Amino acid sequence: MTGSIDRRTFLGAAGVAPMLAPAAVAQEADGGSAATVKVVLPYQEESRGRRMKWWHEAKFGMFIHYGLYSIIGHQEWVMESEGIPIPDYEKLAGKFMPRPGAAREWARLAKRAGQKYMVLTTKHHEGFCLWDTATTDYNSAKQGAKRDIVREFVEAARAEGLRVGLYFSLMDWHHPDGARCKDDAAARERFVAYTHAQIRELLTNYGKIDILWYDVDWPLTPAQWRADAMNKMVFALQPDIIVNNRNGLDGDFGTPEHRITAEARAWESCNTMNYGWGWQRSDQEWKPAKRLVNDLTLCVQQGGNYLLNIGPEPDGSVPRGSIDTLEQVGAWLRTNGASIYDADGRAAGAFGNYTNFTKAKDKLYVHVYFWPSKSPAAGVLPSLRPETVVAVGGVRTKVLAARLLKTGQPVKFTQDAIALRLTGLPDMPPDDPTTVIELTCEGTPYVRHHLIRPEWPRYGVNVGGARSS
Template sequence: MDNRVGRRDFLSRATGVAALSFGAPALAQEHAAPQTIGGPTLLPYQEHTRADRMRWWHEAKFGMFIHWGLYSVIGHQEWVLESEGIPIPQYERLARHFNPKRGCARDWARLAKRAGQKYVVLTAKHHEGFCLWDSKLTNYNAAKQGPRRDLVREFVEAARAEGLKVGLYYSLMDWHHPDGETCATDPAARERFVAYTHGLIRELLTNYGTIDILWYDVTLPLTPQQWRADEMNAMVFDLQPQIIVNNRNGLAGDFSTPEHKVAADKRAWETCETMNLGWGYQRTDDEWKSPKRIVNDLTLCVQQGGNYLLNIGPDAAGDVPAESVRVLEAVGGWLKTNGAAIYGARGRAADAFGNYTNFTASGNTLYVHVYFWPSKTRAAAWLDFFGPETVVAVGGVRARALSARLLGTGQPVHFTQDAVSLRLTGLPEVAPDAPTTVIAVECDGPAFVDHHLIRPEWQRYGVGTVG
């Protein structure tokens, strides 16, 4: 039986917010675009080198996604061209007014560093078709219009200056190119458009030094075979032997990409998520996720064995919304003292969640993440189990605890343990850390948590039975 817990189930416990309350609008945009498709992996090189290429990625755990393009001038999110049906000749005028300030990419990279993110992925070309780099294949780009600067180069250099790994997003779907839709039925248009697409990818992976991630998106309107996706990936690895690629060009890639949900896979996977309702800048969207929500989603990804790619949507000037900055800095502050429970942690530390806890582990250390602090309960007056107050209790810990401490401060934590429950006792009434408190429990071996396992071991007394 697969006991992996879905994101909606976890969030109902961790935040009291239904997942669909924020996910539905964004999911509706790409309802026709499969996000976790996979296919045959045709490159032996890719298979043979994957463990080495992805080692840094598995260690990184947390990255920044950046959705940015002409749509940020309007401020109605990134699908505005199609969702509002704007005539393309009118939309093209936005390029004249897209003139971001110099140094904005440096600001993003520094924000990612403060947030504890280890890699950054920029939308070099989104579905709107506008290229943020100096392309020789189209004049619909930032070096020939608007800012008249190579914004991809500015991004790459800024990320490297902060020690961050560099990722470039590329949408195969293109609403602007004249062959972008007719290629589905017109063989001549398809030949032109596929050659154009391969050429743009070649430019991105030739002109900017080492690129660590190529993040494809949306194969519509062609099949992987029509895109010549195997040839595409062969070119990518020929140009960038150490790169990793996702699964959104129709091939399996190196990792899968669940969107707006934590959906653990047997292979490498990365959840991508927004901080409010949309990916691109939406000037009136104020439905921001809290630092607690972000920390708990990150923890869930790590607990389930994946990575977390969290998005920002800068405005046309390149400024990041103030609430995004506030939340990311709060998350980064938490990671400064609790990072050991995330970066060095392994997945599958638990097959069940507590009422207010989640779990990661590293070696023989079990990290108990307490997101709802179980301060004094009235039941402590009648149940010895809840004393001395306050108690964090975990059922089904499969290892013997040797010591415990608050991860943020190192303060020792008292505990008792029997066959069914580990009780961390005498804790303060107010949570000692925010947005989540982590208790590090040193064990006599690798720890695993599943409170379901205690059922056959629980002593039962027959209270209230008759006969």
Template structure:
């Protein structure tokens, strides 16, 4: 996308925002598709704008990684990363007993957080199914819980007015044909049939499903998976559904992971609250609300969505660190939602030292994540007075009015061809973790401070021994 800014660029601008490297990223680097294919299904192409409308408006969703790995508490890749023998790992199935109402707790938390949709790992790479499937007895309805957890999830999300997404891993470490299908044609026929049957069940037994979130198509190519036939089946069963791009096909939206990188299509950044997707009982490196709010803002500013994960504990409880952060984000969104949900992306081509930007119609929203209270340089530089000043170079639209979104209080400002200066602001930030200033503009707003370089009056200070004008 022209003028796009990746996550590294944003964090460079944000300075001291904490950066959490994810151990999961290294594991997932080996899971690329065996090949990519460009298959355009006519129905999918023709109906995409209609099917995606709600998703573009939603902006913020909850990912839920929950399975047998939650019992061990070493993240979701533990079976492979620690080489646990399959007969040993299978013993966890009898111990997998989420408490009644766990899914309702997730859904209520998502709603309080301002998230508009949820995606559940119905089967992760470990191969254990959370629904009552006829394809295998390795499922939650036959062991431990003795319940259909997918049904509970779907009903919980709907009860809170949230859209429903189902994650499905094509890669399977447990199925006997899951690896040998790569070179064994008979095994491939069995395993691909198994995957198609499971997807059919998930999209047939629970009413309307809004998202199918494929993951990891190792070890087969899209042709070997019969991915185009799978997607045709998906749309036959669920005409309004949207699908991602992780079955080797382009899908309806891209899925950058552990990074925020705009694409020239619909895209959704998925990320974790700490280091891993699944529950890690010793991991207390929770992203603070400021980080989550700013990552969400960056996604929206660049025209994408943000899918933020929780990894429930063995009984389905949400770790306290996730709850505290999400509730703080939700409180912020209840005040500042106008700067997020209706925003249409591409508000800016650059960031300030302490600001980011979103826009909706003629409104430009300045997100101030490091409040620039009373700079000591104000005694020398008139441009930093009076009191606290928020200054933005390269605002390419005439500003008509400004106000603090938190309080509604009007904000004084001056504007010329180079800079917009919002003045007389309070010394203490009016909101937490990020304060937002709403500008009403004469037209569609856009910000890019690089644009002022050729226009800036230059005086040649001391060039040739004298100031030139």
């Protein structure tokens, strides 16, 4: 395969409009991280394959954005985007009251959805800490809740057999040195020490942590953050942990946001279920299960993971729109999980008009997201008969058998050098929101319809008349 296919290309093929507000793109770009720096930590390089094995197998995770901003209900950037004075914003800390058991509900939902790991915002840009930290009283254990929410989260995830990830924002709008550290050396020394101390707490007090998910390294460079020392400390405390690339260093995996774009190394697309990460009270623009299943499939097809966000309400409840859709995704995965969890990526170099593809060893999975039945052209074109036909151009290996994953029913097929045609299928899709057809192949499967261009039999230019080869 040469190059990669991003989410915009896929959505165009699928006929699905992007669901991201322009304001969200601009806001996150403006607060984005500095350029990534290549720093090689020998332990990190040598142990990466072992540390990331479970992550590559997991494929699908839950992101959770929860903090004081949830009380306002205007998404997670509200403090800065609306210019709320810090003394006013601090008043929210006394009102932060997640109900007992909320974290367990998140974990149970993740399990039902087929997600294998969870990542919680332990401290977002607002600077409020969801754990019992000795570095500041601005935390959930000393304010309204009087509880360590990180501990509740870690215990809940473990109880459901899920891997534990902790998000941590380097940028801090609340700390007095959080901005002036850019130009004030003494402030920088204090703020960097404060930040390292918080990371040390998170990776010392809660047992084994599987992921550290940094975010936004504004306003310092990796050298000013002492990012290499930061990561050395992280691996000394948690030898099996994996880290992302948002503290200015390469990390173990890339993090494309609001887009699915394959990278040459391990990567994970993080995305929202509606427009925002944190709870937005009026936002009911929930992406349908079909969209989320197809985004997950695209990540897996391109060799990446999918981290899908929920934004709990002020008391920690998950919005009904998130619950309903995630449960649909989970029901689909219980039938079609082999096409996701077992897949090893790079199944295709192009998409069909209504199909996507994943592969696992000698299995090619054809994901049919728009069921191609009852074409008006079926009466004219024999290739669209009998009954419903799923046609795939450019399957570059011999197919030995085909079946519907939903029912196990065998599917008839014909194959030549140009196309594979799966025939005799029902008029209505056998599964919802996407039907998967499993093909057993003679070798490692690969699909790219562009490859058939030079191989297609060509004829004379007098359309409808005599043909010449």
